[in-house]
Amino acid sequence: MKKIIKTEELAMLLLAVWAFSQYQISWWWFTGFFFVPDIGMLGYLINNRWGAFLYNIFHHKAIAVGIGLLGFYLKLQVLGIAGIILFAHSSFDRMFGYGLKYEKGFKFTHLGEIGN
Numbered sequence: 001m002k003k004i005i006k007t008e009e010l011a012m013l014l015l016a017v018w019a020f021s022q023y024q025i026s027w028w029w030f031t032g033f034f035f036v037p038d039i040g041m042l043g044y045l046i047n048n049r050w051g052a053f054l055y056n057i058f059h060h061k062a063i064a065v066g067i068g069l070l071g072f073y074l075k076l077q078v079l080g081i082a083g084i085i086l087f088a089h090s091s092f093d094r095m096f097g098y099g100l101k102y103e104k105g106f107k108f109t110h111l112g113e114i115g116n
Contacts (some may be wrong), residue, residue, distance in 0.1 A: 006043055009091045009092075010091070013092055014082050016085075016087045017030075019068075019084045020081065020084045023077065023080065025081075029079060031061075031086060033081075033082075033085050034085060034088065035089065035093075036085070037058040037085075037090070038058070038089075039058065040055040040056070040057060040058030040107075041054075041055055042054065043055060045100075048104065048106070052101035052102060052103045052106075055100075055106075056101055058086065059090045059093060059100060060100065061087055061091075062082050063086070064086035064087035066083070067079055067082055067083035067085075068083020068087065090112075097109070097111055098109030098114065099112075
């Protein structure tokens, strides 16, 4: 099952890369902002509850799709790109087992415990 999930996440990452390529802007924007969603981990400096909440906000695919669609419909390129990068980053993380977090701690995700 894990191979299927990883393959699915790779496909979604590639879809996001394709979507980004449709904007015809420099790839430096993609690479430069690709790890920005990890700023959500700063919530763990407060406690596990805040850490999980902020991490999940920055790594939730429905939020990424919503931001991307909002940018598309409002013709705001910055929102479209932000949504694509959030989606790509979330897929990338999930390929490596970093799913949405539970309040129990960073290593407890909807994909299982990290490191097991």
